[in-house]
Amino acid sequence: QVLLRESGGGLVQHGGSLRLSCLASGRTLGLYYMGWFRQAPGREREFVAVITWTTANTYYKDSVKGRFTISRDNAKKTVSLQMNSLTPEDTGVYYCAGSGPRAPIPRGTDEYAYWGQGTQVTVTS
Numbered sequence: 001q002v003l004l005r006e007s008g009g010g011l012v013q014h015g016g017s018l019r020l021s022c023l024a025s026g027r028t029l030g031l032y033y034m035g036w037f038r039q040a041p042g043r044e045r046e047f048v049a050v051i052t053w054t055t056a057n058t059y060y061k062d063s064v065k066g067r068f069t070i071s072r073d074n075a076k077k078t079v080s081l082q083m084n085s086l087t088p089e090d091t092g093v094y095y096c097a098g099s100g101p102r103a104p105i106p107r108g109t110d111e112y113a114y115w116g117q118g119t120q121v122t123v124t125s
Helices: none
Strands: 002-007 009-015 016-025 033-039 046-052 056-058 070-071 079-082 090-098 117-124
Touching: 002 090, 016 033, 016 090, 016 117, 033 070, 033 079, 046 070, 046 079, 056 070
Parallel strands: 009 117
Antiparallel strands: 002 016, 016 079, 033 046, 033 090, 046 056, 070 079, 090 117
16 A cells, blocks of 8 residues: 655745645555646646656646646655746646556546545645
8 A cells, every 4th residue: 555645735826836745654565656636626637747756858838838846765765846926827736646657647536546645735826
């Protein structure tokens, strides 16, 4: 069993920054990809960014490129999402997710087996 726990959400003004963290525990050896997803009210959960534990390869949703940075700390089993230049369109519940090795890079919710409980991010205009 893998447990994922997010932290770092909150309320921020348009143009502000937040840093989210996800701590992985349990049987983490099988994890290969760690992703961040978000879900706005009334909308489907969507992919934001993904990183590989071993090589730190990253991939981002087009609308967050240049503003968000995903990173990982293997020793601490933590994945972070630094979010800059936030806009109200970035508002939602942000979820950390884990997947084993697969190809191509997983970007769908059904491709991740493990999920955190989510953390709320609210960006005011």
